[in-house]
Amino acid sequence: MKIGIIGAGFTGLSAGYYLTKLGHDVTIFEKDPQPGGLAIGYREKGWQSPLEEHYHHWFINDNSAIELAKEIEHEVIIKTPKSSFYVNGKSYQFDSPFSMLTFPKLPLIDKIRMAAIFAILFRFNPFWKILEGFKIATTIPILIGEKAYKLLWEPQLINKMGEYAKNISLVWFWARIKKRTKSLAYPRDGFLSFAKHIAKHIAINKGEMIYKTEVYKLLENNNKSLSIFTKDRHGREKKFLFDKVIVTLPTHLFLNIAPQLSQAYKNLFEPLDGLAATNMVLRLRKPFFKDKTYWLSICEANSPILVVIEHTNFIDKKHYNDEHIVYLGNYLKSTDKNFIKNKEDLLQIYDSLLIKINPEYKKNIIDYRVFRAYFAQPIIPLNYSKIIPPNTTPLQNVFLANMQQVYPWDRGTNYAIEAGKNIARSILR
Numbered sequence: 001m002k003i004g005i006i007g008a009g010f011t012g013l014s015a016g017y018y019l020t021k022l023g024h025d026v027t028i029f030e031k032d033p034q035p036g037g038l039a040i041g042y043r044e045k046g047w048q049s050p051l052e053e054h055y056h057h058w059f060i061n062d063n064s065a066i067e068l069a070k071e072i073e074h075e076v077i078i079k080t081p082k083s084s085f086y087v088n089g090k091s092y093q094f095d096s097p098f099s100m101l102t103f104p105k106l107p108l109i110d111k112i113r114m115a116a117i118f119a120i121l122f123r124f125n126p127f128w129k130i131l132e133g134f135k136i137a138t139t140i141p142i143l144i145g146e147k148a149y150k151l152l153w154e155p156q157l158i159n160k161m162g163e164y165a166k167n168i169s170l171v172w173f174w175a176r177i178k179k180r181t182k183s184l185a186y187p188r189d190g191f192l193s194f195a196k197h198i199a200k201h202i203a204i205n206k207g208e209m210i211y212k213t214e215v216y217k218l219l220e221n222n223n224k225s226l227s228i229f230t231k232d233r234h235g236r237e238k239k240f241l242f243d244k245v246i247v248t249l250p251t252h253l254f255l256n257i258a259p260q261l262s263q264a265y266k267n268l269f270e271p272l273d274g275l276a277a278t279n280m281v282l283r284l285r286k287p288f289f290k291d292k293t294y295w296l297s298i299c300e301a302n303s304p305i306l307v308v309i310e311h312t313n314f315i316d317k318k319h320y321n322d323e324h325i326v327y328l329g330n331y332l333k334s335t336d337k338n339f340i341k342n343k344e345d346l347l348q349i350y351d352s353l354l355i356k357i358n359p360e361y362k363k364n365i366i367d368y369r370v371f372r373a374y375f376a377q378p379i380i381p382l383n384y385s386k387i388i389p390p391n392t393t394p395l396q397n398v399f400l401a402n403m404q405q406v407y408p409w410d411r412g413t414n415y416a417i418e419a420g421k422n423i424a425r426s427i428l429r
């Protein structure tokens with residue numbers, strides 16, 4: 001069977017890998033020059049390994065990703081880096097029940113209540129469906145108390161979700177607490193190397209990867225075969241014929257390239273929404289954090305930065321020419337003025353927080369860059385299960401497998417790999 005796959009992020013790569021393994025004739029189209037999608041990496045001069053444009057790690061229970069890595073013999077590094085919360089101008093380790101119970105900024109009774117609720121309702125509760133009709137913003141303060149909510153969770157929720165914060169479903173929070181593991185995993189030499197390794201196996205299995213080529217139209221022909229129309233970076237156009245096509249793009253991009261889809265079908269996905277993301281990567285001569293924190297969640301209202309991640313407190317700096325790598329991460333709407341700000345203006349905005357954490361950091365900057373992703377995080381409102389786009393589409397042999405179908409878990413490369421494997425199975429049925 002001739003199968004076309006649009007997108008060489010981890011969903012497309014995984015679908016391509018499992019289909020070519022079964023001997024199908026697969027072609028993957030990718031607009032970027034390399035595979036990896038949102039987890040793509042880049043390499044500065046002198047670095048031994050590429051680095052993700054946007055911070056990435058796995059939890060050690062991200063089984064689909066870890067199993068695929070094992071299958072293609074890609075080494076996975078497992079470590080237990082430190083995660084902390086920044087509260088009232090100070091960092092506190094916050095990555096275990098013990099660190100939660102010893103956190104000094106809340107009365108013991110509030111901490112016991114929070115730990116008990118998190119354990120019963122999130123960590124050990126498999127019944128996420130009963131949480132679908134509840135909002136984080138109204139339920140968590142009742143469950144754990146106003147004080148703990150306002151101090152720790154409300155600032156993070158608002159800083160991440162912006163205008164959507166009030167309406168995010170409790171299932172999203174459940175997934176984040178349930179899935180978290182103290183130890184984290186990372187593919188050897190990063191996610192780009194892992195993506196390339198999967199692409200290599202696709203090629204060994206006689207699949208074709210076509211990079212720097214954007215699909216701009218997908219048509220169903222009278223005999224139910226499919227035509228994919230592409231444009232390369234020089235504007236050269238080409239047409240390809242397939243028996244089946246898997247689209248891994250966000251839903252709104254799928255709707256844009258398939259003109260035969262009816263308005264009624266398009267209207268079904270009106271409620272879907274998402275956030276963009278920016279990540280500034282600082283290359284420093286010296287460590288940023290004094291206490292070896294890897295992940296620092298900022299619990300401050302109106303913080304200019306959501307999260308500060310010192311990647312080299314997780315992955316050895318020897319991979320990056322002994323530089324210390326720090327991500328400054330934010331989610332925002334792609335129409336937000338900060339989404340397109342240049343790196344100098346952004347650093348000026350971030351500086352007010354950064355100097356509080358490390359007054360010396362500026363002296364140690366080697367260089368810095370900003371990366372942007374237009375569709376980075378689906379918004380999960382109440383009863384999301386009712387608005388998830390299905391895999392099948394009105395075009396008989398066209399299938400959709402994308403981030404907006406990942407639920408109840410929060411999207412991630414592990415679920416992209418799982419989605420790719422599942423869609424490969426289901427199109428063969």
Ligand SMILES: Cc1cc2nc3c(=O)[nH]c(=O)nc-3n(C[C@H](O)[C@H](O)[C@H](O)COP(=O)(O)OP(=O)(O)OC[C@H]3O[C@@H](n4cnc5c(N)ncnc54)[C@H](O)[C@@H]3O)c2cc1C
Pocket residue numbers: 006007008009010011012029030031032035036037038039054055056057058213214215216248249253277279329373375376377401402403411412413414416
């Ligand atoms: C800031 C940030 C942090 C994250 N942190 C983590 C983390 O720690 N761990 C984790 O596992 N996941 C993390 N994720 C999520 C993870 O990156 C995604 O869930 C996953 O990569 C999605 O894969 P995908 O293949 O479904 O989609 P994508 O990666 O979006 O792939 C879609 C592909 O389609 C291509 N494309 C788009 N339009 C066209 C077209 N018309 N023609 C051809 N190609 C096209 C794109 O270039 C892209 O390569 C993070 C994401 C972000 C943004």
